[in-house]
Amino acid sequence: MPLWTWTGLKAGRAATHWPLHGPDGQEGVLGMPRLDPGACAPNCQRCADSCPTQAIRFADGSPELDYGRCIVCQTCVEACPEGALQSSFDWAYGVRQREDLLWSTALTGDEAETLARRIASSQRRSLHIRHVDAGSCNGCESELNALDNPFYNLHRLGIFFTPSPRFADLLLVTGPVTATMHQPLLQTWEAMPEPRRVLACGTCAVSGAPMDNGYAGGTGLENLLPVDLWLPGCPPNPAALIHALLVLLERMPQRVLGGQYDHG
Template sequence: MIQIMLSRWRQGHRTLPYPKELPPLPPRLRGLPRVGKGACPPDCRGCAEACPTQAIEAGPEGPRFDLGRCLFCLDCTGICPKGALHFSPDHRLATRTREDLLLKGDEELRHAEALEGEPLSIFRDSLKLRVVSAGGCNGCEVDTNVLGTLAWDLGRFGIQFVASPRHADGMLLCGPVTANMELAVRKTYDAIPDPKLVIAIGACAISGGPYRHQEEQLGGTSSVVPVDLFVPGCPPHPLTILDGLLRLQDKVRD
């Protein structure tokens, strides 16, 4: 017993003070991609051609990104002849619509807006989520699971992962929805009582991610059920996921 108490003293209290303060993020974190206005040489298509998931469309006014397809890899930045493209450390990437994930390199991202009316009053202080892993690589799952540790302490926001869809207010989905998981995803969704939310975590769950050309998967959550929150990344940093969840609950605003 004394050892447990001594260890408790040594380990200390280390729950992150977020959202009051931003926790330290790695300087090399790849957040929102940015390109300065007018930085691109005319007719340059380097980044668009280098992107392995076709997440960049070259245009006369510079590249347009689809954050839902982006793997946040370095294939585009390495190729840019002007070094104009970079990933900023901005972790706030979640949006309420798929269209909001399409933006130019100098445009502001329209961050996810809070729920409104009855859903907000129901889910603001208590949001129980059923997590369904539907293909993918388990990367988004492990960085979602992290939110339950004492470092992030998700429970203090009233958010909890539950063991039955009957106990849930919504479904948090990872993976591209493999053909083999389609039925399970539909059944889980149907088993959740109304009103309900669907949260798509990571490039796979938004667009099929690195598997988007594979016929073994369906191309993301929206192909099966309607989505209320999109969280890009491969995988998203835990803070990116938490930022999205707290915006829904109106606990983080710009």
């Protein structure tokens, strides 16, 4: 008997009803750090000095946080003496524009209202995914595998993985895209029928961090393929993956705008 089947029988828990309601399976799991620039001490750069991926930089004395380079290690939270960086449980960081992972003013006005109307009127449809490992450490793959377990049961949402790019709607890429994977990745993309989309899954697929300075590292998907959705995390958890896929299908709203997380 498969392990997940036996675990489910013992626990008496069927597939979750999330995202409609019910648990998302990430209770108590730390997410991306929250930033309060107003709490920063003058001339303090301890967070930037401690960050292993250079996700935090200072310009004119103010911190700039790039969630697309964050690996959720919490080192900056531990290093900050003023509490300007705090741990959180925020994990739904799938965004349509790379710029939305940079801390700035949140999206407001007509553009936000138009997007909300599109989401509200969107028709639900199925999605077939072709996954390509472009140099991953297999952290993202372990979370992708969890999508098929009885708790998350991705198929209930009409989302499926396919072994052939010729039947795929979405190219899901993990890993920093090492030099040896450039050509196989592009060949997979070219084999997909139109319309086709791309999801950068994991911080290394978004920006290459923390391997972008290594001899065999890559710089992610930016300037390589037309990315439709950016999902940072090291690795992003199964709930974050489901949320990102539903954002892509316009069945859920984006939670992060201008680097700021909407808790509404």
